[in-house]
Amino acid sequence: MPKLKNIAPLKKWFKGINDSPLIIAGPCSAESEEQMMNTAKQIAAIGKVKIFRTGIWKPRTRPGSFEGVGEQGLEWLQRVKKETGLLTAVEVARPEHIDLAVKYDIDVLWIGARTTANPFSVQELADHMKGIDKPVMVKNPINPDIQLWIGALERFNKAGIEKLAAVHRGFYPFETTTLRNIPKWEIPIELKSLCHSLPIICDPSHIAGNTEYIPEIAQKALDLNMDGLMIETHCNPGAALSDAEQQLTPEQLNILINNLIVRKVSTSDESFANALESLRSSIDSIDQQMIELLAKRMNVVEEIGKYKSQKQVTILQLRRWEKIVTTRVRLGKSLGLSEEFIRKLLQLVHKESIQRQTEVMSKAKSSENK
Numbered sequence: 001m002p003k004l005k006n007i008a009p010l011k012k013w014f015k016g017i018n019d020s021p022l023i024i025a026g027p028c029s030a031e032s033e034e035q036m037m038n039t040a041k042q043i044a045a046i047g048k049v050k051i052f053r054t055g056i057w058k059p060r061t062r063p064g065s066f067e068g069v070g071e072q073g074l075e076w077l078q079r080v081k082k083e084t085g086l087l088t089a090v091e092v093a094r095p096e097h098i099d100l101a102v103k104y105d106i107d108v109l110w111i112g113a114r115t116t117a118n119p120f121s122v123q124e125l126a127d128h129m130k131g132i133d134k135p136v137m138v139k140n141p142i143n144p145d146i147q148l149w150i151g152a153l154e155r156f157n158k159a160g161i162e163k164l165a166a167v168h169r170g171f172y173p174f175e176t177t178t179l180r181n182i183p184k185w186e187i188p189i190e191l192k193s194l195c196h197s198l199p200i201i202c203d204p205s206h207i208a209g210n211t212e213y214i215p216e217i218a219q220k221a222l223d224l225n226m227d228g229l230m231i232e233t234h235c236n237p238g239a240a241l242s243d244a245e246q247q248l249t250p251e252q253l254n255i256l257i258n259n260l261i262v263r264k265v266s267t268s269d270e271s272f273a274n275a276l277e278s279l280r281s282s283i284d285s286i287d288q289q290m291i292e293l294l295a296k297r298m299n300v301v302e303e304i305g306k307y308k309s310q311k312q313v314t315i316l317q318l319r320r321w322e323k324i325v326t327t328r329v330r331l332g333k334s335l336g337l338s339e340e341f342i343r344k345l346l347q348l349v350h351k352e353s354i355q356r357q358t359e360v361m362s363k364a365k366s367s368e369n370k
Contacts, residue, residue, distance in 0.1 A: 002150045006162045007197040010227055013135050013163050014087060014107065017050055021262065022201065022228030024089060025253055026053040027235075028243040029066060030073035036080055039235040042250035044084035048257050051108060052077070052086040053230060058242060059093060059114055066241040074104035081105070089137070093121070095128040102132060110137040111152065113169060117141040122152045126159040135163035137201065144171040144184050146191060153198070165199040166191060167230060168221070170207035180209020180246065183217065185224060192225075205232035205246045214248065215256050222262055231256070294349070298356055305357035309364040315357045321350065 010022050025043050030036055036054065043049050054077065058068040077088045089108035092098050093115050101109055109129075115121050116139055129136065136156050141148045149166065157164055168188040170181025188200050202221030204214045218229050234240050234247040248256065267273065308315065325346055332342035 002191075002195045002198075003154050004157045004164070004195050004198060007157070007195070007199075008163045009197070010165070010199050014050075019048070019050070020227065021222060021260075022051070022199075023049045023257060024051040024053050024201065024228065024230040025049045025233040026089075027055075027240065028205075028232050028247055029055040029058055029241055030069050030076055031066075031241050033076045033079070035235060036073075036076040037083070039233060039250065040080040040084050040086060042235060043233060043253065044086055046250065046254045046257065049253075050087060051089050052080055052084070053089040053110075053232075055242070056090045057093060057097060059112065071100055074100055074106065077106060078104055081107075092125065095124060098125065098128050098132070102134070106134075108135045108137060110167060111139060111156075113139045113142045116152045117143065117145075117148060119148075119151060119155070122155050126155040126161075129156060129161055130159045133163075135165065136161050137165045137167045139167040139169050139203070140171065140187070142172045144182075144187055146187050149187075149191065150194070165201055165227070167201045167203055168207075168226070169203035179207055179213060179217075181207050183207050183220075185220070188226070189224060199227040201228040201230055202226045203230045205230070205243075205248075208246055210245050211237075211248055211252065214246070215259065218256060219260060222260060225265060297349070298352065301353045301356050302360050305360035306364070308357065309361045315354055315361070324350075 010020075011018050027035065027039055040052050043052060054073065056068050056070060056073040056077075058066060074090070077090070080086060081088050087107040089110060090097075090101055090106050091112045092101055092109045093112060098109065111122065111125065115125070138149070138152050138156065141152075153164060153166060166188070168183075170179065170183050171187075173179075173182045188202075192198065192200055202218070204217035204221065207217050208214045214231065218231070221229060231253060232243065232247040233250055233253045234244075235250065237244050237247040237249060240247055305315070307313075325343065328346055329339050329342050333339060
């Protein structure tokens, strides 16, 4: 279990943050004072964005591309805050970044995915944050490692940071995909289940990599009861110096926000609650039967393993496995289940079956050697 203590809800971060979800928006990078002010004023006019975000220092994969304007961008953020009333947020990756953010009264700091992946860097930043009362948002590491993510959150919490949130920005795909980063929604869901009080904000811009998919991802995040959205927004995305394809215009952001459906976590409607409870009871019963059947299947698998061990037959029988996949996929599709789901389920069951038979053969060999 995560060792996170006294985590403050978002509404305790600042006065005026009572709306749900929390909307954070702003350009990927601070490029010029004109760009910052133009974007910020249009975002503020929407009336539903609380925090203006931008990149001041931009760690790029390779040198030579735009790497941020540095300290002067913080001066522009001061003006944004003064003239629009929006709170401000920047990414910090080094202790000196924290010092400058404090100097220019930046309201929220976030830790980028590349930094989260390095416990040495995280610890250095956490140590530097001691005594600094600013909210910290921690993005997930590039690879889908929930323990690494939890560890980064714990380091800041141990440093005294109670205004803490996780940011889900997806995970780097090794294969070509439609999205820039794979959502793997099960990971933030697991994080929430391990620490109910921890706010989780979704960054649909980095998951999508393209504005076409941002609305769908943003709605999915809210449907999964995430606490807010961080959306990259630029007054002129076509001229952006970084990540142009994933930045909305303020007008597009306004349309997106107005089209979002914010669903209730629960309802006081008694008839609905009773119907839902009845359906959940059915699921509980089905799940129990399903697990009992899987246990019986594994018992049969072990018996097969014993026969294979006696006759010196290999564990993997490729033709049998191919037949199982073909017939089960066909059956699943006829019952309305997707092929992808059936294949993933079969792979999990097959992996466990191989492990069981391996253990059976190992025990049989040990007995022979005695």
